[in-house]
Amino acid sequence: MDTQQNTALTRALAEVPGPLPTRGVIHIAIPHTERFTVVGNHLAQHPDLSCTAVGLAVLIQSLPQGTEISIKALAARCKEGEKRIAAALRELEAHGYLQRLRHRLSGKRVITRTVFCNQPAALVRPRRPVATAPAPHPVAPAPVPVPAPIRVPAPIQVPVPALVPTAAPTVPEAPVATRVPPAPPFVPLAPLVPPPTAPKPPRPPLPQPSELSAELDRAATALLSDLRRHAPQFTLSEDDIRQLAPAVATWLERDAHPDTIRRTLTDDPPQPLRHPAKLLRHRLTALLPPPLPGTRDLVVPTRPRIVVTPFQTCDDCDRAFRSPTPGHCRDCRETREHRGEDVRVAA
Structure with a gap:
């Protein structure tokens, strides 16, 4: 079995045009005849998308129209968890490949439609009007041949009625070409998704405690420095720890347990994790818990007797x-x- 595979691979390598490279990948391109999807290099080699987002985009692009692509439906198809799939969908939505539209039906029912575009940059380009082909000229019918008169020899003396030649049918003249009104000026359609070069909204500021005491600052700094023991990819610099410490102090001020903060910050990070400080900044801001209610807030008001x-x-x-x-x-x-x-x- 191994010999057959090696022979087939050797034969395929021999058919690769040009000299083979000494390093790097060697492509054996076999044309597809069925069940294939065309994917642009702008998606396959996107510099800002993770491999999970690229693979998920290829999967969505290969599915037929009307297939359910919710987070739970995609998690049933893939090995990734729901959190990673949700993060990949947010990446595709941020770069214009995916868009969720809310549509109101009759009876005050609202549904969400998910639109996937394989070339989001093409939506913002002006579309060329479709050129209409000129109307074909009518073809004149072929003339009907006229039979020649029959001549009878003189000795027979048989009276032959003179044949009246059939008049040739009149050929209809070609109609005069009518003037086609010029096409209206093309108005480019509004883009459904923002272009990749659209300015991003400003990031929300980091949470700040009501009073950054020395104890809170020391506990927040220790928690951030200890993250690398539990998750080595979250090794932070001193400058990053100094910037993120007030936000962690806000969590501690709101009575969040250190183990809860550690799990929330390091659970299910994207792979590969290129900017751990940016991820921590986002999670510290977006997942900030509310302050605990006071004793008076938990008292149920009594009815007047x-x-x-x-x-x-x-x-x-x-x-x-x-x-x-x-x-x-x-x-x-x-x-x-x-x-x-x-x-x-x-x-």
Whole structure:
């Protein structure tokens, strides 16, 4: 089996045109006849995209129209996790290859459509109008041949009626060419995605603690310096640690545990990790937890208590009336006042 493979490889190398290079890759290009996708070098050799983003773009480009490409659907197809796939999709969206559009349907239903463009730079170029082919001229029909008159020999003396020659059909004249109105001036379409050279929005500032005490600064500096023990790719310089320490101090000020901060900063980094300080700056800013609520914020407000006045029975007429204390009803009080008797007034 090994001999057949080596023989096939040797035969393929012999068919490579030109001298073989002494170093580097040697391409054996076999033309595809089915199940292939054309990928531009602007994507395959993109200097700012990670290999995960490039591979994911090639996978999306090879899928048929209407295939689900959500994060969970792509994670079911690939070996990468959902976090890495989400980061790769954000890279493709930042460079114009991917765009998510919100579309409102009837009945107040909103859906998200994902659009993938294999050449985002071509969307911003002005498109040339399609040249219309001139209308073909009508072809004149061929003339019908006219039969020659038949001549009868004289000795036979048979009267032959004279044949009337058929008139040749008239050839219709070619119509006069009508003037085609000039095409309207071309207006370039608005780009669906921003070009790769579009200015990027300014980065948000790093979080700052309300008061950077010496203890917070020392704890934040120690946490950043200790990251390389847990993840060697996060080896930072002294200048990077000095710039990122206030943001880590803000996390510590908000009662975030050091182990939680370490896991959040170093979990699932992109491969290869070229700029660890930039990644830490982004995660410290975008994933900042809110301050813990105070004791008063967690107290559930109580409803105001409704006081119901109880029923009392009048001492004279036994009529029920509402009063906080026993006594006489209103009618009995008025009667007693008219007679000059003592009245027990209900409070």
